[in-house]
Amino acid sequence: MSFSYGGRPALRGLSFSAPPGSFTALMGASASGKSTWAKLLNAILLPQSGTVFVGGLATEVEENRPLVRRLAGLVSQNPDDHIVAATVEEDTAFGPGNLGLPPAEVRERVDEALALTGLTALRQKDVGQLSGGQKQKLALAGVLALRPRALVLDEATAMLDPAGRREVLDTVCALRQSDKLTVFWCTHRPEEALRADRLVVLRDGVIAWEGEPTAGLSRADLSDCGILPPPCGALLQKLAAAGRAVPVTALTPAACAAALAAFWPRRRENDGVCEC
Numbered sequence: 600m601s602f603s604y605g606g607r608p609a610l611r612g613l614s615f616s617a618p619p620g621s622f623t624a625l626m627g628a629s630a631s632g633k634s635t636w637a638k639l640l641n642a643i644l645l646p647q648s649g650t651v652f653v654g655g656l657a658t659e660v661e662e663n664r665p666l667v668r669r670l671a672g673l674v675s676q677n678p679d680d681h682i683v684a685a686t687v688e689e690d691t692a693f694g695p696g697n698l699g700l701p702p703a704e705v706r707e708r709v710d711e712a713l714a715l716t717g718l719t720a721l722r723q724k725d726v727g728q729l730s731g732g733q734k735q736k737l738a739l740a741g742v743l744a745l746r747p748r749a750l751v752l753d754e755a756t757a758m759l760d761p762a763g764r765r766e767v768l769d770t771v772c773a774l775r776q777s778d779k780l781t782v783f784w785c786t787h788r789p790e791e792a793l794r795a796d797r798l799v800v801l802r803d804g805v806i807a808w809e810g811e812p813t814a815g816l817s818r819a820d821l822s823d824c825g826i827l828p829p830p831c832g833a834l835l836q837k838l839a840a841a842g843r844a845v846p847v848t849a850l851t852p853a854a855c856a857a858a859l860a861a862f863w864p865r866r867r868e869n870d871g872v873c874e875c
């Protein structure tokens with residue numbers, strides 16, 4: 600499918616499919632088309648050519664759109680886009696309330712969504728008094744309360760501190776396991792992409808690379824797409840450039856530590872010096 604804003608192409612000739620329960624990370628430099636893609640998955644935007652299917656439903660069919668929006672919950676880049684009510688609790692209840700669910704079920708869903716996002720203690724708080732990161736968690740809570748089959752997260756942790764980012768990522772990964780959620784995560788952060796089972800890299804609205812995240816994050820030819828290795832990868836690349844035979848794809852701290860532990864004892868045996 601392709602999409603243009605007023606004749607200016609933003610996405611060109613994309614062909615892509617995310618199997619149920621998969622976790623796809625979408626990366627790419629600013630203006631490469633990530634948010635546009637996310638909005639197409641939630642039927643906020645419609646492709647000008649080609650078709651987007653969500654759960655087998657084509658988004659171009661108007662009658663499909665309410666269900667598409669419930670199936671694929673979008674947490675957009677700007678949390679203020681989501682706020683519709685005065686308090687945290689009311690805001691989270693807005694979506695399920697609109698579905699016409701019985702009040703007891705709305706309450707149950709709100710309790711669950713606030714617990715999952717760590718917002719239970721703030722449930723009575725005025726949304727105008729929330730920090731940017733708290734608003735991002737509230738946006739996620741509102742989407743989770745709709746119990747979607749897929750989560751489309753567009754830089755949904757950008758305003759959170761490192762602990763908050765890990766919390767949200769862990770929550771999403773746990774939901775993926777327990778509820779078989781399909782996850783589509785737009786991010787600039789390699790450590791988030793490493794949790795995915797597939798990485799897609801956009802360059803100027805075209806898929807530049809697609810594959811296993813550690814392979815993509817180790818590639819120097821994607822640096823113009825904003826793809827840089829996480830700190831462990833950068834360390835290993837420096838060692839490799841200095842002639843050390845370390846694997847540059849050991850990108851997580853655990854894998855990197857194991858790679859270094861495997862390398863240095865051998866060096867010590869061979870030449871009797873520890874170069875650490």
Ligand SMILES: Nc1ncnc2c1ncn2[C@@H]1O[C@H](COP(=O)(O)OP(=O)(O)OP(=O)(O)O)[C@@H](O)[C@H]1O
Nearest residue numbers: 604605609627628629630631632633634635636676
């Ligand atoms: N509402 C709009 N009207 C016109 N052009 C737009 C609009 N939204 C996005 N664009 C353009 O479409 C292209 C893709 O933008 P998009 O927001 O999808 O990029 P992105 O990869 O999400 O960037 P970022 O990492 O900065 O969020 C850019 O050239 C942008 O200027």
Ligand SMILES: [Mg+2]
Nearest residue numbers: 633634635676
């Ligand atoms: Mg964006």
